[in-house]
Amino acid sequence: MRSAHAALFTRDLALARGGGAGLGVVFFLLVVTLTPFAVGPDLALLRRIGPAILWLGALLATLLGLDRLLQADHEDGSLDLIALAPAGLETMVATKILAHWVTTGLPLVIAAPLFGVMLDLSPDALGRVALALALGTPAMASLGAVGAALTVGLRRGGLLVPVLILPLAIPVLIFGVSASAEGAEAGGALTVLAGLALGYAVLGPFSAAAALRALRD
Amino acid sequence: MTGPHAAFILAAYAIGVTVIGGLIVWTIADWRAQSKALAALEARSPRRGPGR
Amino acid sequence: MGLISAVSSLANPARFAAFATKALPWLAGLSAALLAVGLYMALFVAPADYQQGETVRIMFLHVPSAWLGMMAYVIMAVASIGVLVWRHPVADVSAKAAAPLGAAFTFLALATGSLWGKPMWGTWWVWDARLTSFLILFLMYLGLMALRSAMEEPSRAAKACAILTLVGSVNIPIIKFSVDWWNTLHQPASVIRAGKPTMDPSILTPLLICAIAFTVLFVTLHLAGMRTELVRRRLRTLRITTASAALAPEPAE
Numbered sequence: 001m002r003s004a005h006a007a008l009f010t011r012d013l014a015l016a017r018g019g020g021a022g023l024g025v026v027f028f029l030l031v032v033t034l035t036p037f038a039v040g041p042d043l044a045l046l047r048r049i050g051p052a053i054l055w056l057g058a059l060l061a062t063l064l065g066l067d068r069l070l071q072a073d074h075e076d077g078s079l080d081l082i083a084l085a086p087a088g089l090e091t092m093v094a095t096k097i098l099a100h101w102v103t104t105g106l107p108l109v110i111a112a113p114l115f116g117v118m119l120d121l122s123p124d125a126l127g128r129v130a131l132a133l134a135l136g137t138p139a140m141a142s143l144g145a146v147g148a149a150l151t152v153g154l155r156r157g158g159l160l161v162p163v164l165i166l167p168l169a170i171p172v173l174i175f176g177v178s179a180s181a182e183g184a185e186a187g188g189a190l191t192v193l194a195g196l197a198l199g200y201a202v203l204g205p206f207s208a209a210a211a212l213r214a215l216r217d
Numbered sequence: 218m219t220g221p222h223a224a225f226i227l228a229a230y231a232i233g234v235t236v237i238g239g240l241i242v243w244t245i246a247d248w249r250a251q252s253k254a255l256a257a258l259e260a261r262s263p264r265r266g267p268g269r
Numbered sequence: 270m271g272l273i274s275a276v277s278s279l280a281n282p283a284r285f286a287a288f289a290t291k292a293l294p295w296l297a298g299l300s301a302a303l304l305a306v307g308l309y310m311a312l313f314v315a316p317a318d319y320q321q322g323e324t325v326r327i328m329f330l331h332v333p334s335a336w337l338g339m340m341a342y343v344i345m346a347v348a349s350i351g352v353l354v355w356r357h358p359v360a361d362v363s364a365k366a367a368a369p370l371g372a373a374f375t376f377l378a379l380a381t382g383s384l385w386g387k388p389m390w391g392t393w394w395v396w397d398a399r400l401t402s403f404l405i406l407f408l409m410y411l412g413l414m415a416l417r418s419a420m421e422e423p424s425r426a427a428k429a430c431a432i433l434t435l436v437g438s439v440n441i442p443i444i445k446f447s448v449d450w451w452n453t454l455h456q457p458a459s460v461i462r463a464g465k466p467t468m469d470p471s472i473l474t475p476l477l478i479c480a481i482a483f484t485v486l487f488v489t490l491h492l493a494g495m496r497t498e499l500v501r502r503r504l505r506t507l508r509i510t511t512a513s514a515a516l517a518p519e520p521a522e
Contacts, residue, residue: 146436150429154419164412164433167405168440171447178454185454196443207436210353214428222324222388229327229384230312233334236377237486240370244493251500258507 004087005095012099015072024061024104025111031057032115043120050119051129051180055173057115058108058133059140063162063169065104066144067151069096070212074152083216093212094205097138097145105137128186132179132193139172139197142204149208152215172196282499285359289496296489303482310475327385329476333483335378338406340487341371345413346438349431359495361427362502364434365417366494370487372410379403398452402445409437423502 035053039045046053073079073096082092112133113126121129147161154160175196178189311329344367351360382400383393394400413430420426 146432150416150433151419160415160419163408163415167408167412168437168444170405171440171443174447174451178451192447199443203436203439207432211429211432214432215425225384225388226323226326229330229381232380232384233330233377236373236380240373240490244490244497248493248497248500251497251504255500255504255507258504258511 004085005091008082008085008092008095009099012096013103016099016103022107024065025107027064028057028061028108028111029115031060032118035119047120047122050116050121051125051132052177053119054112054116054129054133055136055177055180058112058137059166059169059173060162061108062105062137062140063144063147063165066100066141066148066165067158067161069100069145069148070152071148079152079212080216083212089209089212090205093145093149093208094201097141097205097208100145101138101141105141108137109133125180125182128182129180132176132190135179135190135193135197136172136176139193139200140169142197142200143169143172145204145208146211149211149215152212172200282358282362286496286499289492293489293493293496296485296492300482300486300489303478303485307475307479307482311479315472315475316469324385324388325472327381328472329479331378331381331385332476333480334374334381335403336480337483337487338371338375338378338403340484341367341374342406342410342434342438342441344491345371345434349434349438352427352431353435359499361423361431362495362498363491364427364430366491366498368410368414368417368430370490370494372407372414374483374487375403375407375410379407396452398449401452402448405444405448406441413437423505 032053035049036046039049070079073082082096083089085092109130113130116126116129144161144165147165150164151160172193175189175193179186179193307329311326315326315329317323317325345364348357348360348364348367351357352364379400382403386395386400387393413433416433417426417430420429
């Protein structure tokens with residue numbers, strides 16, 4: 001039981017090392033770079049909307065990379081092997097999500113404070129953004145896995161996943177940005193964000209596994 | 218019905234009539250097209266046994 | 270018991286189509302009559318509100334549309350359970366037919382809300398909790414319809430859409446809660462809060478009639494859409510069988 005998950009996890013990590021993992025961070029940096037061109041280089045304004053920019057960038061970077069979560073495995077047939085593995089499909093999907101988060105979500109969390117410096121965020125705010133993103137990116141990855149599972153094998157999958165999942169990710173964005181911002185409600189928002197992350201960590205793999213089963217029969 | 222905001226009320230009802238009327242027209246047109254296509258196909262293909 | 274067996278007998282698509290054909294003219298007539306009465310009362314009988322003036326007449330369109338926009342999602346969620354748990358053959362037909370109706374009524378609620386908001390708030394759009402929640406609901410309908418149109422095979426599309434609908438229905442209370450919370454956080458001081466005045470019967474009666482008329486209209490359109498969808502699926506299977514029969518050599522019958 002344990003070895004099936006461990007094998008899948010190490011395999012996904014090894015595959016991600018081959019390339020593509022850094023691309024999310026580059027995309028994230030591009031979103032941060034584009035914002036001053038859109039709103040102007042006013043540092044006071046950028047400082048105020050900095051957490052929001054970082055959150056939007058992380059949200060888009062997480063969701064745009066997700067169509068590859070299951071698509072490659074579907075194409076080379078390893079999705080069938082995963083389904084046949086001597087372990088529940090739900091926990092196997094959860095393992096895949098975890099591996100995906102370690103390779104794409106965690107770099108975003110680490111990069112966010114660096115990019116935050118470019119937006120003139122205070123050290124305090126940098127820590128809050130990183131903490132909130134550390135809770136929020138796994139939640140978004142779990143939600144996105146549902147979209148990835150639903151669109152596996154579709155030719156139009158790429159843009160469909162964000163269209164399906166972004167409306168559902170709005171609560172994560174709302175509480176994530178509030179938890180990153182200064183204010184009395186930041187602590188409460190962080191608690192709600194943690195609750196959301198826990199809830200989606202259950203809902204995501206469960207629904208994604210149901211979608212994969214529906215695809216198979 | 219008259220007043221400073223009559224245009225807004227009229228516009229709201231115009232949109233309402235357009236959307237709901239569009240739904241009704243689309244429903245009827247879709248039904249006609251599908252049942253016509255089905256009738257044409259059933260008339261064209263010979264029946265292969267009862268209950269088909 | 271009688272009701273349950275009557276409903277379960279409608280699981281048979283052919284019997285359902287026969288029932289729909291019989292019921293549709295009556296439902297269409299009833300919704301036309303109710304709409305005529307409701308609109309007449311809304312436009313000519315109901316008095317103007319002392320606070321909002323004549324614009325209150327938009328409410329008779331806005332509130333029933335909003336109600337149906339939400340009801341369509343509930344119907345789809347129940348139908349999705351039917352698809353996934355009981356594998357009910359008509360359940361997915363119901364879910365598919367409800368989606369464009371729900372999207373249309375949600376759009377109507379947004380459009381009339383915007384037209385109502387311009388004279389009341391002085392702007393076409395405010396990011397208040399209710400309008401924003403409805404915008405998200407509208408986007409969810411569009412996503413569901415996009416997912417369905419991206420899938421060719423109906424049985425696979427049925428399950429995928431059912432899962433997405435149920436994930437959405439788990440999320441809707443969370444979205445509602447978070448949008449309400451976000452709204453109180455960013456409450457602009459200038460927005461006029463009308464509050465919830467106790468509604469006068471002279472306004473409540475036309476509103477109720479309009480709501481019932483819209484609901485009957487929805488049921489009519491939904492039933493008609495389901496009947497068309499059954500024909501469409503029959504057509505699809507017939508086309509596939511004739512196409513494969515043309516490919517295969519003549520069966521030795």
